[in-house]
Amino acid sequence: MKTIKDVNLSGKRVFIRVDFNVPLDEKQNITDDTRIRFVVPTLKYAIDNKAKLIIASHLGRPKGKVEPQFSLSPVLKCLGSYLGKDIRMAPDCIGPEVKSLVSSMSDGDVLLLENLRFHPEEEKNDDKFGKELAQLCDVYVNDAFAVSHRANASVASITEHAPVSVAGFLLQKELEYFKKAMADPQRPLVAVVGGAKVSTKLAALENMIQRVDKIIIGGAMANTFLKSKGIDVGSSKIEEDLVEVAGTIIKKASEKGIRLYLPVDAVAAATFSPDAATKIVPVAEIPKGWMVLDVGPATSMLFSEALYDAKTIVWNGPLGAFEMDAFSRGTMSMVNSLANSHALTIVGGGDTDTAVHKAGEADRITFISTGGGAFLELLEGKTLPAVAALIKAQQKTG
Secondary structure, three states, X not given: OOEHHHOOOOOOEEEEEOOOOOOEOOOOOEOOOHHHHHHHHHHHHHHHOOOEEEEEOOOXXXXXXXXXXXXXXXXHHHHHHHHOOOOEEOOXXXXXXXXXXXXXXXXXXXXXXXXXXXXXXXHOOOHHHHHHHHOOOOEEEEOOHHHOOOOOOOOOHHHHOOOOEEEOHHHHHHHHHHHHHHHOOOOOEEEEEOOOOOOOOHHHHHHHOOOOOEEEEOOOHHHHHHHHOOOOOOOOOOOHHHHHHHHHHHHHHHHOOOEEEOOOEEEEEOOOOOOOOEEEEEHHHOOOOOEEEEEOHHHHHXXXXXXXXXXXXXXXXXOOOOOOHHHOHHHHHHHHHHHOOOOEEEEEOHHHHHHHHHOOOHHHOOEEOOOOHHHXXXXXXXXXXXXXXXXXXXXXXX
16 A cells, blocks of 8 residues: 655645544643644655645544534644644635635645534435545645544545545554554463453454454453353343353354453442442353453453463553542453563554553553554455555556
8 A cells, every 4th residue: 555655745735634532621621642642753754755745534523513612612722732833724624715725825834624424425425525525635644543443425426536545654554554453463472351342342353363363352342251151140231132242152152262261259339330330250150230340350360361472462442441540450450461572562442552552661561553443344354445445546547
């Protein structure tokens, strides 16, 4: 796949689709600028190569309407400080005024377009909207891995109209690390899968059974697996309709000689609240009416030992309700296990990413993916729609 390094940018209008869907507080201050920082190398490369840089993104879910609280204006100052220059903000992402702003740009100028999702056509992958966006540029660059699992106009239909379409450094890096992890891994390859629901991870689990050497399952989704083994998990969250499916996954793993690890003890509470009374109990002894809200210390030790000889570790989904301190230890222990591992470690998913940063161990993880849904779709063995569109466009233009 061709990247931004494969095209001449000098004097060209370069449209870079990024993902600046960053969290904001009540005063519209950015609380985590990771997604901005990660795309800076691509943006700086374009500026250094004398491009007229046009940046496009979405923020939040304005549902196709202009909603001031979802304006990209809070990004301006943060982005300007990283790029070391003033950035102009367009009042929209298409239309005569935007075209005028683009036509007045000089080499090295930067223009930030307003929220793409202020137009309903963006999420509908509307061809006319994609064509309008493409008219702003000579070169289109997709560096928005986190939305590449969606067939939106700014990552899909735009590629059918842009003169040249290439990948940015972040998208390239995301795909390369995933290939290292799942397509051609150093073994043993261990998948750590957590989170709330089996239903959202089912396809990923079924695909990973074909590829990994070990699977570790935690989070609320582990309750459904424990139930399939006949264990009473009290009033814990489970998916009754997937208990049988969970049992089938356990059986398939066993038949393929894949070690599948489930919690052996748990932190249980009668209520889901930060000040709830808690007990650490074996999973077979969860008190009636109580719920599992984290894995216990014996489980953390078991999981750590399972990772000891790993050469590649892929982790998606927390192991407990880590946003509450009382139920954070299992997830924090997993962060420490990865940070202290000698393996290639890849973490994906918004909550997992948050946990790693909360533990202060981000610098000791080999790669942290910027995409939750996109990362999960890759784990499912799917080709991302935006990546498919990019490849198709490149094949067409040669």
